[in-house]
Amino acid sequence: MNIEDLVIEDPERRIFRVHRSVMTSPEIFALERERIFDRNWLYIGHESEIENPGDYRRREVGGRPLIFIRGKDGVVRVFHNTCTHWGAKVCRLDQGNAASFQCFYHAWTFNNVGQLIAIPDAGGYPQDFNRPELALKSPPRVDNYRGLYFVSFNPAIEPLPDYLAGAKDYIDLILDQSEAGMRVVAGTQLYTVRANWKLMATNSLDTYHAPPLHTTYFSYMAKFKGLDYEAETNASAMRAGGHGRSLRNGHGTSESAPGGLARPIAHWHPMFGDAAKPEITRIRARIFERFSAERAQMMCDTFRLFLIYPNFVFHDIMAITIRYFEPVGPDAVRLTVYALAPKDESKDQLELRLNNFVSFLGPGGFAHPDDLEAIESCQDAFRSQEVEWSDFSKGMNRDPEVMDELPMRAFWRQWHAQMLGHERANQFDDPRSVEHGAAAGGK
Numbered sequence: 188m189n190i191e192d193l194v195i196e197d198p199e200r201r202i203f204r205v206h207r208s209v210m211t212s213p214e215i216f217a218l219e220r221e222r223i224f225d226r227n228w229l230y231i232g233h234e235s236e237i238e239n240p241g242d243y244r245r246r247e248v249g250g251r252p253l254i255f256i257r258g259k260d261g262v263v264r265v266f267h268n269t270c271t272h273w274g275a276k277v278c279r280l281d282q283g284n285a286a287s288f289q290c291f292y293h294a295w296t297f298n299n300v301g302q303l304i305a306i307p308d309a310g311g312y313p314q315d316f317n318r319p320e321l322a323l324k325s326p327p328r329v330d331n332y333r334g335l336y337f338v339s340f341n342p343a344i345e346p347l348p349d350y351l352a353g354a355k356d357y358i359d360l361i362l363d364q365s366e367a368g369m370r371v372v373a374g375t376q377l378y379t380v381r382a383n384w385k386l387m388a389t390n391s392l393d394t395y396h397a398p399p400l401h402t403t404y405f406s407y408m409a410k411f412k413g414l415d416y417e418a419e420t421n422a423s424a425m426r427a428g429g430h431g432r433s434l435r436n437g438h439g440t441s442e443s444a445p446g447g448l449a450r451p452i453a454h455w456h457p458m459f460g461d462a463a464k465p466e467i468t469r470i471r472a473r474i475f476e477r478f479s480a481e482r483a484q485m486m487c488d489t490f491r492l493f494l495i496y497p498n499f500v501f502h503d504i505m506a507i508t509i510r511y512f513e514p515v516g517p518d519a520v521r522l523t524v525y526a527l528a529p530k531d532e533s534k535d536q537l538e539l540r541l542n543n544f545v546s547f548l549g550p551g552g553f554a555h556p557d558d559l560e561a562i563e564s565c566q567d568a569f570r571s572q573e574v575e576w577s578d579f580s581k582g583m584n585r586d587p588e589v590m591d592e593l594p595m596r597a598f599w600r601q602w603h604a605q606m607l608g609h610e611r612a613n614q615f616d617d618p619r620s621v622e623h624g625a626a627a628g629g630k
């Protein structure tokens with residue numbers, strides 16, 4: 188099938204379809220590596236994960252084994268995790284603190300700023316053997332936005348802030364929640380999912396599935412927390428209102444109307460108990476002092492899922508979680524999830540946050556396993572090749588709400604444009620103008 192025909196959009200007839208071969212084909216997967224993962228900015232980690240000189244995290248990004256490290260000079264760098272001699276991985280632990288890395292193959296040794304500092308039997312090389320050139324290699328572009336680090340294997344890529352486009356304001360919305368700054372909470376959840384990475388991307392933006400799929404969670408809330416399912420867990424409020432937004436360049440968000448699911452950041456809810464009320468009330472008041480009423484309400488009373496194209500997601504909902512996913516084949520993806528919390532958060536408040544996080548999203552949580560089951564089910568069912576299309580048209584007939592599929596369409600448009608060799612989608616990229624205009628016509 189022609190790449191041109193893999194995504195079909197017809198705003199007049201409210202049609203938006205994606206050909207399912209994009210989730211199964213090895214050829215498409217190989218082309219994605221080249222046109223998506225080798226071309227965009229890809230998230231690697233947060234500065235708080237490597238707070239001290241020598242701290243490092245081993246990461247797999249865009250199909251490359253990398254080391255995300257803070258050097259003895261305090262500078263954050265990214266290195267390819269491969270010895271410049273014959274290629275073995277110089278770092279074989281997931282995380283730690285190191286002054287140097289010694290390759291286990293021939294014992295070439297590199298310090299934590301990447302310089303080659305020792306070679307056994309150095310007499311086997313000439314005096315002027317070029318040690319600087321044999322330092323650990325970095326990806327061509329590494330940059331950060333407010334402590335969130337990204338790498339790109341595309342030397343010509345636009346600057347990170349331009350790439351982030353409308354997503355920047357949403358990152359601010361999260362990072363501004365604490366004056367002391369945010370940190371990644373120790374403890375990472377890792378999953379290998381038998382599904383295409385784009386199923387993970389679209390699931391991560393979707394709330395339409397929450398009431399039918401996450402019934403266990405909602406009934407747990409109702410039964411064990413003594414809450415009224417409809418009124419307190421707000422399943423019906425989630426169904427209506429809010430909006431979907433393209434943030435340009437493939438980034439997008441689904442946002443609730445005020446009064447969505449309870450969140451321990453600044454919105455007290457009976458499930459958090461009376462003891463937590465004073466602190467939550469204080470945090471809330473401070474946010475309202477620091478920001479406009481509209482902004483503060485967004486931070487305290489609404490939730491959002493947002494995706495930074497192609498593979499990095501914030502869930503600013505019951506807790507703030509970061510998830511990023513690394514495709515390993517057309518039908519397999521590795522997912523990493525961790526929580527972000529204010530640096531100055533009290534122990535009790537942090538505990539509430541993490542309980543909220545793992546009870547919904549953890550590997551043993553009441554909801555996240557449903558999501559994995561659902562996307563693996565899609566992937567498995569794609570074996571019925573005769574059923575060719577998936578539908579992403581929800582909300583094209585109205586001003587798209589939180590449970591509509593506008594941000595997924597923004598994702599697919601960018602994906603399709605890049606697969607066709609363009610830098611970015613321009614058609615319908617701004618929902619405020621074109622897609623919304625088209626929708627308004629249908630009202």
Ligand SMILES: [Fe+2]
Nearest residue numbers: 396397554558
């Ligand atoms: Fe879900």
